[in-house]
Amino acid sequence: MIKVEAVSKSYGNTLAVKQVSFEVSEGENLILLGTSGCGKTTTLKMINRLITPDAGNILVNGKDIAKEKPEVLRRGIGYVLQNTGLFPHYTVAENIAIVPKLLGWEKEKIKSRSNEIIEKLHLSEKYLSAYPGELSGGQQQRVGLARALVTDPSVLLMDEPFGALDNVTRTSIRKEFKGLEELKRKTMVMVTHDIHEAFELADRICLMNKGEIVQIGTPKDLLYKPVTDFAKNFLASEKLSLEFKIISMDDIWDLIPSSEPVSATSLSSSVSVWDVMDKLQSAPSLVVKNPSGEQKNIAFSAITEAFKRYQKKQSHE
Numbered sequence: 001m002i003k004v005e006a007v008s009k010s011y012g013n014t015l016a017v018k019q020v021s022f023e024v025s026e027g028e029n030l031i032l033l034g035t036s037g038c039g040k041t042t043t044l045k046m047i048n049r050l051i052t053p054d055a056g057n058i059l060v061n062g063k064d065i066a067k068e069k070p071e072v073l074r075r076g077i078g079y080v081l082q083n084t085g086l087f088p089h090y091t092v093a094e095n096i097a098i099v100p101k102l103l104g105w106e107k108e109k110i111k112s113r114s115n116e117i118i119e120k121l122h123l124s125e126k127y128l129s130a131y132p133g134e135l136s137g138g139q140q141q142r143v144g145l146a147r148a149l150v151t152d153p154s155v156l157l158m159d160e161p162f163g164a165l166d167n168v169t170r171t172s173i174r175k176e177f178k179g180l181e182e183l184k185r186k187t188m189v190m191v192t193h194d195i196h197e198a199f200e201l202a203d204r205i206c207l208m209n210k211g212e213i214v215q216i217g218t219p220k221d222l223l224y225k226p227v228t229d230f231a232k233n234f235l236a237s238e239k240l241s242l243e244f245k246i247i248s249m250d251d252i253w254d255l256i257p258s259s260e261p262v263s264a265t266s267l268s269s270s271v272s273v274w275d276v277m278d279k280l281q282s283a284p285s286l287v288v289k290n291p292s293g294e295q296k297n298i299a300f301s302a303i304t305e306a307f308k309r310y311q312k313k314q315s316h317e
């Protein structure tokens with residue numbers, strides 16, 4: 001659990017972070033989102049004491065971090081840096097082994113855990129002896145994540161973890177990231193300026209502007225209940241595509257007419273409207289099943305109609 005209480009930081013005359021407070025529950029992924037220079041990275045780096053706040057308190061797992069030795073604190077917090085931050089003259093195995101070595105792990109334990117984490121992140125073991133420069137951007141990103149996860153820390157901080165990747169790699173790695181078992185129990189704070197990334201990965205989003213928090217809430221809160229014009233305008237140009245991605249078939253289930261299923265295979269109703277519409281490009285209809293086992297046959301007209309009605313309902317709430 002992470003608790004940030006009224007934290008501020010200035011660089012000379014620049015007030016980079018002003019009275020920022022938030023909590024991240026165990027197992028939650030909070031994403032700091034905002035325009036360039038709004039204080040996201042400074043906020044993140046204060047959580048592992050890479051930057052010292054001028055005022056306020058930060059607690060990690062109940063302990064005031066100001067009272068802990070920075071190096072001890074950092075060994076317990078996974079950190080994925082912008083542009084991976086891998087040491088170019090260390091092999092992949094050596095990069096991954098940095099924190100385990102500091103913790104005094106036996107050689108064999110380092111080796112077996114490195115192999116395990118590399119496999120979980122879908123990287124071949126053959127890369128362990130390679131140097132970062134010999135890997136693609138996506139592979140380097142996986143190594144950065146492996147290095148942060150190797151000691152299985154309960155807290156993970158990530159600064160634009162997919163920032164250096166091209167759009168196609170970024171989208172696919174993001175999907176994979178979402179499904180990673182190793183990340184399911186982690187308490188995470190992630191920085192991004194990419195709205196779609198934030199909406200796809202966050203449990204809650206902390207929208208920042210000029211060093212201050214504008215709004216903290218679920219993706220749906222931000223879309224349907226923006227608290228200021230800034231929040232509304234920040235998302236305006238992407239609103240429709242974000243809605244397609246965060247509205248699930250569960251959300252619109254009751255708005256879709258019942259019908260007899262016409263296929264033996266079915267999709268889970270937890271999928272997004274976007275995913276179903278994507279699949280409907282190559283099939284006239286498909287069957288979706290909800291958690292109680294009810295199945296509905298979904299065609300393009302039914303889903304668009306239900307989606308429109310859902311949008312209307314939200315705007316009236």
Ligand SMILES: Nc1ncnc2c1ncn2[C@@H]1O[C@H](COP(=O)(O)OP(=O)(O)OP(=O)(O)O)[C@@H](O)[C@H]1O
Pocket residue numbers: 011014015016034035036037038039040041042043193
């Ligand atoms: N070391 C520093 N010295 C002086 N000013 C700094 C320093 N680091 C950050 N700043 C300034 O503090 C403000 C917040 O910077 P920060 O990097 O936290 O923002 P950010 O939202 O992460 O931006 P970006 O997305 O561009 O990385 C900016 O105005 C930035 O120029």
